[in-house]
Amino acid sequence: MSMVEMIRDSAGAVAPRGGPLTRIRALRFTRPGFDAAVWRQNAEMGWLGLRVAEDQGGIGLGMAEYCALAEELGRGLVPEPLVQGALSAALLAACGDEAGLAALLAGEALPLTAWQERADTLDAPGTPEAPRLFVPMAAGATGFLLPMREDGALVLHAAQAVPEIVETQDGGHYGTITARGSRIGALPVAALEQALDEAALANAAMLLGVMERSFAMTLDYLRTRQQFGKPIGSFQALQHRAVDLQIQVTLTRASVEAAAATLDAGAPPAARRAAVSRAKVRAAEAALLVTRAAVQLHGAIGYTDEYDVGLYLRKAMVLANQFGSAALHRRRFTANAVDADE
Numbered sequence: 607m608s609m610v611e612m613i614r615d616s617a618g619a620v621a622p623r624g625g626p627l628t629r630i631r632a633l634r635f636t637r638p639g640f641d642a643a644v645w646r647q648n649a650e651m652g653w654l655g656l657r658v659a660e661d662q663g664g665i666g667l668g669m670a671e672y673c674a675l676a677e678e679l680g681r682g683l684v685p686e687p688l689v690q691g692a693l694s695a696a697l698l699a700a701c702g703d704e705a706g707l708a709a710l711l712a713g714e715a716l717p718l719t720a721w722q723e724r725a726d727t728l729d730a731p732g733t734p735e736a737p738r739l740f741v742p743m744a745a746g747a748t749g750f751l752l753p754m755r756e757d758g759a760l761v762l763h764a765a766q767a768v769p770e771i772v773e774t775q776d777g778g779h780y781g782t783i784t785a786r787g788s789r790i791g792a793l794p795v796a797a798l799e800q801a802l803d804e805a806a807l808a809n810a811a812m813l814l815g816v817m818e819r820s821f822a823m824t825l826d827y828l829r830t831r832q833q834f835g836k837p838i839g840s841f842q843a844l845q846h847r848a849v850d851l852q853i854q855v856t857l858t859r860a861s862v863e864a865a866a867a868t869l870d871a872g873a874p875p876a877a878r879r880a881a882v883s884r885a886k887v888r889a890a891e892a893a894l895l896v897t898r899a900a901v902q903l904h905g906a907i908g909y910t911d912e913y914d915v916g917l918y919l920r921k922a923m924v925l926a927n928q929f930g931s932a933a934l935h936r937r938r939f940t941a942n943a944v945d946a947d948e
Contacts, residue, residue, distance in 0.1 A: 609667065609671055610670055610671055613667075613674045614674050614675075614677075617678035617679060618678075619647065619651070620647065620648065620682065620686075621678055621679055621682025621684050623681065627683060627914050627917060630682075630685065630777075633777065634776070634777025634778075635777050637745045637746075637779075638745040638746025639685055639746065639779060640687065640746055641686065642746070644686055645691075645713060645746075646713035647713075648688055648691075649710075649712055650713060652664070652711075653675060653688055653692075654692055654695050654710060654711050655695060655711045656672050656675065656692065657669075657692060657695070657696060657804060658696070658711070662699050663704075663708055663711050664695070664699070664711065668866070668869075668870040669804060669807060669865075669866040669869040670863070670866045672692070672804070672866075673807060673808060673811035673862055673866045674811070675688075676688070676689060676812045676815070677811045677812065677814050677818075677862075678815060680813060680814065680815025680816045680819075680921070681816065681818060683776075683921055685778055686743075687716075687742050689805050689808045689809060689812070690718050690719065690741075690742055691716060691718075692804075692805070692808070693719050693801050693805045694710060694719045695707060695711060696797070696800075696801035696804070697719060697751055697762055697793060698710060698717075698751070698790075700797035700798075701790050701791040701793055702791055703791060706764070716747050717748060717751050718743070718744060718747040718749075718750055718751070719741075720738030720744075720750045720752050720765075720781075721738065721752070721798075721802075722738060722739045722740050722741075723736040723737075723738065723739070724739065725740070726927065726930060726933070726934050728929065730753060730760060730795055730798055731752075731753050731754060732755045733755070734754045734786060737782050737784045738750075738752060738782065738783040738784075739780070740780045740782075740928075741769065741780060741781040741782070741783055742778060742781075742928065743781075745779060745781065747769075747781075749764055749765065750764070750769075750787070751764060751765075751790075752764075752765055753793055753798055754786075756789075759792060760792070760793045760798065761790070761791065761792055761793055762792075763786065763787035763789055763790060764787050764788055765785035765787025765788070767783050767785035769782060769783050770782040770784075775923060776917070776924045778924065800878070803879060804869065806882050806883075806886050806929035806935075807865050807882045807885055809889075809928050809929045810858075810861075810882075810886045810888070812925055813858075813890060813893040813922060814889055814893070816893055816918050816921050816925065817854070817855055817858065817889075817892060817897060817918075817922065818859075819918060820900040820915055820919070820922075821851055821852070821855055821896055823915050823918075824848070824851070824899075824903050824904065824915065825848065827915075828844060828848065828903065831905075844903065847903065848903075851899055854896050855896060858885075858892045858893075861885040861888040862889060865882055865885040868881040869882070877942075879939075880938075880939050880943045882935075883930075883936070883938040886929070886932070887935045887936050887939065890926040890927075890931065890935075893925070893926060894919075894926055896922075897919040897921075898919060901919050
């Protein structure tokens with residue numbers, strides 16, 4: 607069994623394939639919106655340190671393994687902020703904060719990284735006093751990490767703050783952070799850029815899991831729902847629609863896996879950015895297309911909140927703009943693809 611397969615199997619402890627979404631439904635629109643015991647379980651399984659080097663307490667696996675895990679968590683609509691936690695782990699490791707990193711990897715602390723000064727950006731922050739926006743699941747954080755510019759250099763601060771909360775339609779929430787905190791250490795700009803790229807690719811993998819599961823649910827429905835004495839999946843028009851959706855899922859998987867391979871091969875920054883942005887554009891747009899079609903193909907029942915397929919559309923709508931929208935990544939791909947080919 608390959609390491610990727612082992613990672614997928616391990617995800618079954620939190621997100622069993624085809625399992626009921628009872629836990630997910632119970633956590634929607636609550637605070638902090640996820641289960642602290644499950645979060646600690648994630649840490650105990652080494653998921654937060656998946657990309658952290660072994661000599662820093664992690665397990666040092668590649669992006670292929672990270673994306674496989676993120677895909678399974680997306681498939682299960684897991685609300686625990688794994689990608690955000692892994693981003694914080696990468697920044698603490700880059701700063702050499704051994705104590706802070708150890709606490710995070712052990713599940714004893716959850717410092718979430720608050721880096722966005724404005725909507726739809728992957729740029730490094732530049733204004734120390736600016737509020738930090740769109741921090742997912744901020745109500746569950748034990749503190750916040752704030753990259754800041756000081757004397758022309760980037761440094762990482764740790765802060766305690768009470769976030770302003772806005773609910774999202776999938777049942778989670780975003781927080782706005784206004785704080786300055788205390789200095790942890792210097793943060794190389796390249797380290798922040800790479801960590802954000804890896805988070806964006808993991809986000810694309812979660813979207814892949816979301817669309818795959820909603821499509822599988824739709825196929826099951828088409829095979830069992832009968833009309834005029836036969837399964838509606840036997841109708842040619844619906845078969846053609848299903849094939850179109852399968853193509854979207856397959857193309858997204860190819861793009862995410864190709865980007866993971868590019869990062870694991872140690873590609874230079876321009877090639878890395880181009881690969882990640884291509885995957886994110888594909889995943890964001892395809893996930894919205896597939897999950898919307900899934901709701902439509904279920905008919906009236908698909909539009910009810912009690913039926914699970916709608917939860918996948920809601921999750922796709924929230925994830926699609928995290929770590930950059932499709933429009934941002936399309937511009938970013940165009941800007942970096944030429945440099946990557948030189």
